[in-house]
Amino acid sequence: MKKIGMSINANDRRSKIEPELYGHFSEHLGRCIYNGIYVGEDSDIPNVNGARKDIIEAFRRIKMPVLRWPGGCFADEYHWKDGIGEKSSRKKMVNTNWGGVTEDNSFGTHEFFDLCEQIGCEPYLAGNLGSGTVQELSEWIEYITFDGESPMTEQRRKNGREKPWKLKYLGVGNENWGCGGNMRPEYYADEYKRYQSFCKNYSGNELYKIACGPNADDFKWTEKLLENVNAMHTKGISLHYYTVPTGVWETKGSARDFSDELYYSTISKTLYMETLIKGHTEIMDRFDPENKIALIVDEWGCWYDVEEGTNPGFLYQQNTMRDAIVAACNLNIFNSHSDRVKMANLAQAVNVLQALVLTEGRDMVLTPTYHVFDLFKEHQGGELVYSHADDVRAGGKDEIPMLSESVSVKDGRMTVTLANCSIDDDAEVSCSILGFAGRKASAEILTAPSCREYNDFDAPERVAVRPFEVKTDENGFTAVLPKCSVVRITLS
């Protein structure tokens, strides 16, 4: 057992934790949309307008605030007009990025907006800048948001939707430094400005435009982009960073079968997210000292080798307690930097990479990562307050801080989220609290006997949230966190 001191000062209010920090991502990739979220109206799996009821319910339970679609790399080869109208006559295409499978476009704009309405979340569209045209993107916005008479709205009505939808978040391109066109930042910046100029605010709708930002530590991209694009053109720039345990893309490592050493290097690589956010924020502070442009981490999560026997282009992987710790660390980091980070989207929601939910036929399992989002949801819309934990280290080479934490206050309640990242030692956390009188505590824990534990179709509850005991007194609280655990404490 290791002892860790912690302190909270609720008088020191920091930034609002936007609900969108708890956002998600769904791409036309593998079984994320088809045979995942969307099974079609004729499926005997219970669905509403083709979307699985159990998945919608699960998403609602964690208060999913925003869903990004249709990619990823897919976005820059997606032509939205192929995905509207009578399904049987929709044009097919090859999904060149993800397994070369034939995309029948049966899930398109109407289906996506209907899905978001069912979930109760904001839609976030990734527009095609790589292989599309300015006119195509401009017309998509008109089709979706314009309330008047126009060729686009005439088509929308013909396709069954009388009233426009609201669309706030619009990404203009995806990874345009890579799969989205292999561009230089200067070239992309010019293209971005051209495209965004023709994405208009119709009928009271206000777009929150997001430019393609850097890949991981490509600080040059951020710098060059912001030399050319300012707050008149964009509300946010994206950042993509994936945790790859080995750090080698060709041999990323298995989702379930990993050494202790690889566990610690996975967490260490995850914590690098904070270095990245600080580095890009430093550059943003220089170009945008008034903090008008947000950092949008719209792809994050663990990326492993695919499960044996599955299509390598489908990126299907299991999800263990290790992923739960990764999720908790990332979410605590996003909370702590919520002055600049205003949205983050886990990759991806269903059956792809670090998924919330896995499906097999009619069955669905909630992953350990899902349960972390369930525990952390109380932070949404809260106010971050100052917190600090002693730097007690874990891991063979003492490579990582043992405790990950963040604290927020909302509606007279304090939410404290903690992760004991050690797989060797329990942590006794003694926390003093200033500026908050509430000492009535309730707590829940997510843990398992091993960091390799996961939920499967024959054992869906192996890793689940359980009640947890915390002691409070006039100074604060004390809790013993078992190794490899995630805890939420609510004080009121």
Ligand code: AHR
């Ligand atoms: O999430 C999978 C892929 O990762 C996305 O399509 C792409 O944007 C990123 O490289």
